[in-house]
Amino acid sequence: MTPAGHAEAVNGGDGENTITALVIAALVSGELVGDGSAVVTGVAPLDRAGPLDLSILAGARYTPMLAETKAAVVLIDPEFREAVGAPRARIFVKQPLEKLLAVLPRLYPETLPAPGVAATARIGTGAKLGDGVSLGEYAVVGPGVRLGTGVVIGAHTVVGDGAQIGDGSRLWPSVVIYPGAVLGARVNVHAGARIGSDGFGYVFKDGAHTKIPHVGRCIIGDDVEIGANATIDRGSIDDTVIGAGTKIDNLVHVAHNVRIGTRCLLMAQVGVAGSAIIGDNCVIAGQAGISGHLTIGAGARIAAQAGVFGDIPAGETWSGYPARPHRESLRASGALFKLAGMMRRLEKLLEASEAK
Structure with a gap:
């Protein structure tokens, strides 16, 4: 070899x-x-x-x-x-x-599973499967589901009642698509991802945290890729929407009512809190966190591990915790690193002053 x-x-x-x-x-x-x-x-x-x-x-x-x-x-x-x-x-x-x-x-030519339904797969009443669909071992397709042409459903994957999956999409093993979710064409969902689960929404009532029923959908556009073990919540009273061509890395979490534009990149362990709006062509680097109800303008870039607590204008690059425009954040970091030396000089000045 x-x-x-x-x-x-x-x-x-x-x-x-x-x-x-x-x-x-x-x-x-x-x-x-x-x-x-x-x-x-x-x-x-x-x-x-x-x-x-x-x-x-x-x-x-x-x-x-x-x-x-x-x-x-x-x-x-x-x-x-x-x-x-x-x-x-x-x-x-x-x-x-x-x-x-x-x-x-x-x-490295791609090899897709042969069309057909595995003996252990289950298909609910009224589900419609397009031509060339492949269902792996122990896959479950719920009642009323719509699968487009050439859809591949991996082993142990569950597609909930009434969900829709567009032509040419692929769900790898152990994916869960919750009821009512809508996936466009050529969507690629990697193993362990959860699409359309309830968001984290509660009101404090009568001394207890009372769950807000989630009645919105989770809508995934065409040509979206979703990494392994990523989670995307359904909306509470609105839809959660991922725009066409957006790519979401492993272990990303997108909360309820979030709207992400087209052709965005969200890298590993990014967290987007509820009702945030992210414009087209944004890049959000690993472990960045975006607070709820914010607007990130089109073409914005957010550096790794940034903590975003306010709106970001279109086309700008922000970094740091709390996130600020990148140059401003770099200056603040540089000043922080100088702080220890400044303290030592200040102590010497105080000692000299007291000695007089």
């Missing part, structure tokens, strides 16, 4: 899992320099690639690795044309990471 874990032998030609440098160059519209017959069967980082791997060089910090890499073919940003190294083939192309999108399906 090579260092990357691929077998040395290959199935000659451009088979399902084998591809030449010449074909790669055509797929990415890049400039090939070197051996066009060099064969790859997988991808790996420069420092761990073996002689049958494709790799990329997209940043200056990785240029020293090019001299040591064993990769057969490397996609290289033209900015690093003079970098030292001798893979069998170099392919110069802008944005090499993005260009991998054209190559990876050839090396």
